[in-house]
Amino acid sequence: MSKKEMIVAAAIEVFKEKGVHKVTISDIVKRAGIAQGTFYLYFSSKWTLMPAIAEEMVEKTLAMVNEEVEQQADYEQQLQQIIHAIFDVSRKYHDIQALMYAGLASTEHLKEWETVYAPLYDWLSEWITAVQTKGSIREDIKPEAISKLIIGLIESAAEQIYLYDTDKEAQAITQQEQVYEFIMHALKK
Amino acid sequence: MSKKEMIVAAAIEVFKEKGVHKVTISDIVKRAGIAQGTFYLYFSSKWTLMPAIAEEMVEKTLAMVNEEVEQQADYEQQLQQIIHAIFDVSRKYHDIQALMYAGLASTEHLKEWETVYAPLYDWLSEWITAVQTKGSIREDIKPEAISKLIIGLIESAAEQIYLYDTDKEAQAITQQEQVYEFIMHALKK
Amino acid sequence: MSKKEMIVAAAIEVFKEKGVHKVTISDIVKRAGIAQGTFYLYFSSKWTLMPAIAEEMVEKTLAMVNEEVEQQADYEQQLQQIIHAIFDVSRKYHDIQALMYAGLASTEHLKEWETVYAPLYDWLSEWITAVQTKGSIREDIKPEAISKLIIGLIESAAEQIYLYDTDKEAQAITQQEQVYEFIMHALKK
Amino acid sequence: MSKKEMIVAAAIEVFKEKGVHKVTISDIVKRAGIAQGTFYLYFSSKWTLMPAIAEEMVEKTLAMVNEEVEQQADYEQQLQQIIHAIFDVSRKYHDIQALMYAGLASTEHLKEWETVYAPLYDWLSEWITAVQTKGSIREDIKPEAISKLIIGLIESAAEQIYLYDTDKEAQAITQQEQVYEFIMHALKK
DNA sequence: GATGAATGAGCGTTCATTCAT
DNA sequence: AATGAATGAACGCTCATTCAT
Helix, strand or coil: HHHHHHHHHHHHHHHHHHHHHHHHHHHHHHCCCCHHHHHHCCCCCHHHHHHHHHHHHHHHHHHHHHHCCCCCCHHHHHHHHHHHHHHHHHHHHHHHHHHHHHHHHHHCHHHHHHHHCHHHHHHHHHHHHHHCCCCCCCCCCCCCHHHHHHHHHHHHHHHHHHHCCCCHHHHHHHHHHHHHHHHHHHHHH | CCCEEEEEEEHHHHHHHCCCHHCCCCHHHHHHHCCCHHEEEEEEEEHHHHHHHHHHHHHHHHHHHHHCCCCCCHHHHHHHHHHHHHHHHHHHHHHHHHHCCCCCCCCCCCCCCCHHHHHHHHHHHHHHHHHCCCCCCCCCHHHHHHHHHHHHHHHHHHHHHCCCCCCHHHHHHHHHHHHHHHHHHHHHH | HHHHHHHHHHHHHHHHHHHHHCCCCCHHHHHHHHCCHHHHHHHHCCHHHHHHHHEEEEEEHHHHHHCCCCCCCCCCHHHHHHHHHHHHHHHHHHHHHEEEEEHHHCCCCCCHHHHHHHHHHHHHHHHHHHEEEEEEECCCCCHHHHHHHHHHHHHHHHHHHHHCCCCCHHHHHHHHHHHHHHHHHHCCC | CCCCHHHHHHHHHHHHHHHHCCCCCCHHHHHHCHHHHHHHHHHHCHHHHHHHHHHHHHHHHHHHHHHHHHCCCHHHHHHHHHHHHHHHHHHHHHHHHHHCCCCCCCCCCCHHHHHHHHHHHHHHHHHHHHHCCCCCCCCCHHHHHHHHHHHHHHHHHHHHHCCCCCHHHHHHHHHHHHHHHHHHHHHHC
């Protein structure tokens, strides 16, 4: 693992533990086991880490989606599996995701951001197109645009669970069903 | 206006101008025209302001919705107006909203959150019920749950605009149309 | 109890709990149940409380001495009782005594200090004179001067117990014996 | 001289000049000629300096004692010289000593205390033993215990001088004589 | 006398950043 | 490339003190 990768890995760890705002460069380098100055050879601030972290998150999400979605399942099942996968990532990393949004709001390094989420959008976009060609989804749906809406919808729904002091497990299941029904009606012919 | 209200109003102003992270307590009290110490009579840190600000944001959103939604319009038009109102608030306060949307993940002041968004959820929930009784929306829709999904969807869609370096105005319009179509199909019989 | 007395009593309490340096005027007035400004009607700072507190301590010590020293006992027993009484006060209030010394070192209100300890010195001085007239103590002892030395010796011996991490109870007894033997030899013919 | 030593030396200087309580970290670092932040690389607060300072004080006292006590003098003269040396240190550093004597009651850094004074106690203890073997001091004197009493007695006697608004020089001389007579009678056969 | 909200100077402390090694 | 001791500007925060009520 290169020093750069060590920094990113260490940053994710300490961000999860303390929250982004409370984390100092010193925390990160201590965890990474490198010298203070070394950090600046690769990043110019805490916020410039965000795209790198986001990339890892998107990779994790894509990996989870690919793992959970069965090729031979019908598209209704696949949609449920997609939702489930994204909820899973949110559960495991909801604090990191939150920090990505928070990071966004407070950084001027947004330009790199554009490309980060692209793989996930692309994946879903292709999935929609594929189902469309089978005739199960309305033809007037624009896959590129709708994929962004859907991912936003699922993520915000998943996040809402963690804003409330209820039984998260039970809540997660019903929330996923609601989202499934909602999207299904929005997409189907 | 009480000192506390002055602080909240000043904070919203400077947050908009500089972004939450760059704002210091000193910035806030200068704008509010009060002494440094007075801040701490009402809030214990910059982050404890958030629930108070969130309340104001929700109030602003509700006010905007009430203003834009015409009583005599049909429900399709009203939905468009709702979307438009929420996009408008997002445009004006998108950095503050990003923090709110991120669930204030970096703070530990989430407990009050539950009650903050309630008025907005309630309003939309009642709107759905009303349209349901007119027979325009599916009966198996549960207004309380779906209102949260819809607001999450609209807000995340509105936020996405600010993540990309495109023409925001044009983008905003097409994005609103997409959201409208999506929700319409999800709700209608 | 007058407001002034309430302040002194409250101050002793919170000083014992937090230590003088960490105590604020605010702590004192909260404990006393009075308003912030009221403090300044009676004292001009935390340090001007010290003489009043010291007076109370000396009163407590005198009361303890009078209580423990038996009139009909012989002078050796009485000396032991005196030592025991002062050790007792030190045990109960050693943090307050320490703060008095600390207070001393950091205040310019030392002038009032002179008179505070006087009653205790006087009491011991008279005791020495009385025993001298019975012929049990050397005639070349000057009661006024020696009484100060003795009280200083006993107090410092008592304080030493609390500087070390040993069994305080056992240590206290042997320490008292040492002090007794030391003083006896120093005084007797 | 290391940065740490520079800090300790500077602290002693400014403590002497302004008194411990009025001294700020800023005063110390200015005097030491180092940056504000550097202080915190070595100490976490003004109070954590105390053990380091106390060590220096004990060293100074030992040095003074070794300097003043003549090897060829008889033990009565040596005792006078010991008393004189301790009085001298008290005169120069009485405010710092007051804090030390108070047991640093307001701090929680007492644990190192036990070892700090040890060299001085040991020195006096060995002196007593030596005089005992010459037959000039009672055999039932326990050197370790009595050495603590004697040092406590001398220091408290020295401190008393600074509590009163009298002629300190004259007072110091008679006080030393009193202490000498007192100890002599307590120790001799 | 008594109050307590408001003050703001000044403190401790942090921590991103540098640079000689 | 890598280090980490040193820096010092800038921040949050405290709290003694005031004063209109």
